[in-house]
Amino acid sequence: MIYADRMMTVRGSVIRDVATEIASRNNPNLIKLSGGLPDENLFPMKELQEAAETVFNNPELYMESLQYGLTRGDTELLDLLAERLNRLENMKITPNNMLIVTGCQQGISLCATALVNIGDTILIEKPSYLDGLNAMLPYEPNIVGVDTDEHGIRIDALKAAIEANPNTKIVYVIPNFQNPTGKAWPLEKREEFLEFMSRPQYKHIAILEDNPYGEVRFRGEHVPCLKSLDKTGQVVYLGSFSKILAPGLRIAYVVSDDTHFIDRLEEIKEGADLQSNQFTQVHVREYLKANDIDAHVQKICMNYKKRCDALVEIMGKEFPTGVTFTVPDGGMFLYVTCPENFDTGKMLKDALDAEVSYIPGASFNADGSGKNTMRLNFTANDIPKLQEGVRRLAGVFKAEMAKQGM
Numbered sequence: 001m002i003y004a005d006r007m008m009t010v011r012g013s014v015i016r017d018v019a020t021e022i023a024s025r026n027n028p029n030l031i032k033l034s035g036g037l038p039d040e041n042l043f044p045m046k047e048l049q050e051a052a053e054t055v056f057n058n059p060e061l062y063m064e065s066l067q068y069g070l071t072r073g074d075t076e077l078l079d080l081l082a083e084r085l086n087r088l089e090n091m092k093i094t095p096n097n098m099l100i101v102t103g104c105q106q107g108i109s110l111c112a113t114a115l116v117n118i119g120d121t122i123l124i125e126k127p128s129y130l131d132g133l134n135a136m137l138p139y140e141p142n143i144v145g146v147d148t149d150e151h152g153i154r155i156d157a158l159k160a161a162i163e164a165n166p167n168t169k170i171v172y173v174i175p176n177f178q179n180p181t182g183k184a185w186p187l188e189k190r191e192e193f194l195e196f197m198s199r200p201q202y203k204h205i206a207i208l209e210d211n212p213y214g215e216v217r218f219r220g221e222h223v224p225c226l227k228s229l230d231k232t233g234q235v236v237y238l239g240s241f242s243k244i245l246a247p248g249l250r251i252a253y254v255v256s257d258d259t260h261f262i263d264r265l266e267e268i269k270e271g272a273d274l275q276s277n278q279f280t281q282v283h284v285r286e287y288l289k290a291n292d293i294d295a296h297v298q299k300i301c302m303n304y305k306k307r308c309d310a311l312v313e314i315m316g317k318e319f320p321t322g323v324t325f326t327v328p329d330g331g332m333f334l335y336v337t338c339p340e341n342f343d344t345g346k347m348l349k350d351a352l353d354a355e356v357s358y359i360p361g362a363s364f365n366a367d368g369s370g371k372n373t374m375r376l377n378f379t380a381n382d383i384p385k386l387q388e389g390v391r392r393l394a395g396v397f398k399a400e401m402a403k404q405g406m
């Protein structure tokens with residue numbers, strides 16, 4: 001086969017590489033702090049089963065779930081989603097502002113298809129969600145990482161990056177419990193960011209707000225999403241049921257004030273897959289009609305808080321001086337920074353030998369920086385396993401320090 005030039009830029013995910021390496025070891029004692037899975041024990045199995053039975057037991061609904069549907073998405077599901085976003089996020093949208101997509105992942109890809117010419121610049125946080133980058137890479141963009149601090153994207157660095165790259169088309173950000181760092185931008189940061197982006201010379205740049213973790217807040221007050229603070233209509237919002245219901249459903253949505261933009265995304269989606277899975281759309285719709293999803297999300301948050309707190313506590317006790325970490329108020333991940341001379345990519349083998357895994361931080365940076373960092377997940381293991389995983393990891397850190405004469 002003679003591949004298209006764009007395949008030069010496409011790459012597989014490091015997360016998959018780590019998963020493959022773990023699978024090849026076939027070691028049931030290995031504690032995976034590397035994964036990005038929500039806890040399946042928290043899936044509302046009974047309620048989702050009842051919703052499926054509602055569909056199966058009603059011939060009309062069952063037939064509807066097996067038939068082609070609209071590319072835009074199931075009309076009733078769109079109504080429910082618009083109502084929910086207006087209520088929770090103070091948006092002022094109708095289904096005309098929305099498109100159902102197959103995961104946020106497809107939303108990122110469709111937006112890149114619609115907006116990015118070869119060589120156009122996409123600015124991303126440093127570090128950022130690596131599969132988000134992978135969704136954009138086939139469009140052969142110039143991806144530029146923008147420095148962040150403990151509060152999120154740095155506006156001075158954003159200004160420098162936009163000035164250096166006048167062909168910037170998209171700024172892709174995850175302001176809530178970011179993957180990989182777990183950080184959330186405070187309100188002031190969001191306002192400062194939007195004020196900056198709304199300047200006349202930047203108004204044409206789309207802000208892609210990826211928010212799959214926004215509802216998974218287990219500490220502190222809700223902070224409005226960029227979309228609800230946006231006055232210019234620049235923000236394109238991505239939301240998903242993956243972290244609050246079940247990722248296998250693959251139901252997510254794109255929201256924009258610009259209905260023409262949504263129409264264009266719909267046209268691209270039609271070419272890509274005609275529509276998102278009809279059965280799961282009807283299934284999720286019936287689940288939402290019969291259940292209080294907000295109460296379910298609360299249950300998830302309470303559970304994840306306990307795990308995150310336990311992880312943070314044991315890391316504080318076990319990790320040697322010189323290793324620091326973020327303390328998230330929500331989401332599924334936290335980020336560890338080791339001493340400068342550590343290379344967590346190289347150290348992964350030692351960690352796997354010690355029966356613990358993580359994702360090396362360099363993979364979340366477009367320029368390969370962050371070699372001394374790593375992402376840890378706290379949702380896929382119970383507390384005793386998290387604690388044991390940290391003890392093992394602390395042993396790896398101490399051995400590395402000894403090796404380096406520290």
Ligand SMILES: Cc1ncc(COP(=O)(O)O)c(C=O)c1O
Nearest residue numbers: 103104105129179210240242252
């Ligand atoms: C920041 C971010 N965006 C998007 C996704 C993909 O979400 P979905 O399952 O809705 O495609 C993930 C999944 O981990 C993520 O972390």
